[in-house]
Amino acid sequence: MGRVACLVLFAATVLQLGAVVLLPGLPQFEGKAFGARAVLYPLMMLLVPAVWALRRRGRGDAAPWGAFALVMAPFLVDVTGNTLDLYDRVGWFDDACHFGNWLLLCSGLGMLLDPRRRASRGLRALATAGLGALLAVVWELGEWWTFMRFGTELDGAYLDTLGDLALGTLGGCVAAGLVVLTPWRASERAPREG
Structure with a gap:
């Protein structure tokens, strides 16, 4: 599935x-x-x-397709939002995407952190949330590099960027909580190395 x-x-x-x-x-x-x-x-x-x-490779581990799907979903959401012109027609859509897409992305990435390793839940949560914050910064730098620096959408760009960073980081933090508090099914775990 x-x-x-x-x-x-x-x-x-x-x-x-x-x-x-x-x-x-x-x-x-x-x-x-x-x-x-x-x-x-x-x-x-x-x-x-x-x-x-x-x-x-060569370990016989089952691929964590659910985690991969969570990582892929934000790209579809973004493209579909643009295709349907939701970013320009719906005022809150961009903000919802920055929170929701980071929630999806970081949940998928957090699921890939093996819970059987010795790292505590707190460390896994911190890694997932920190990755969310880092990726929010990288995303905003990418937006600036690809189209903001050329003068499009400069009005209000500073406030929009700060809001996007905060919402992306918040999405990563919520994902961190979900990753460490949600019990994994045995089928979602990779076999133990041995």
Whole structure:
């Protein structure tokens, strides 16, 4: 089921990105670096499963498809939000995405931290929340580099960036709590190394 979810998330994202490339000039995509997104989003969606596969190669571990799906989902949410012009038409959509997408992303990444290792729940929570804050900063730097520095959307950019950082970090913190408080099913755990 998780593998199918990953395939659907990836395909739906790539199809929308392909449509943006093939149908340029749609107003909801102008000035939002969709050329860069068309290349980077599929790569970022595949990065975590690829790293996991390289690290676990030959160990016989079952892939954590549910965690991978959580990591991939924010990319589909972002592209779909732009496709449906929700970022410009719905005032709170961007804020909801910064919180919700970081909640999804960090939940998936936090699930990949093996709970059977000796690290305490507090350390796992701190790692998940810290990763959320770090990724929020990296995301905002990426937004600035790809389209903010060229003068689009400069009005109110400072306040928007601060809000996005706070919401992304909050989403990462909530994910941290969920990761350490939610019991894992045995099928979601990788076999013990031995």
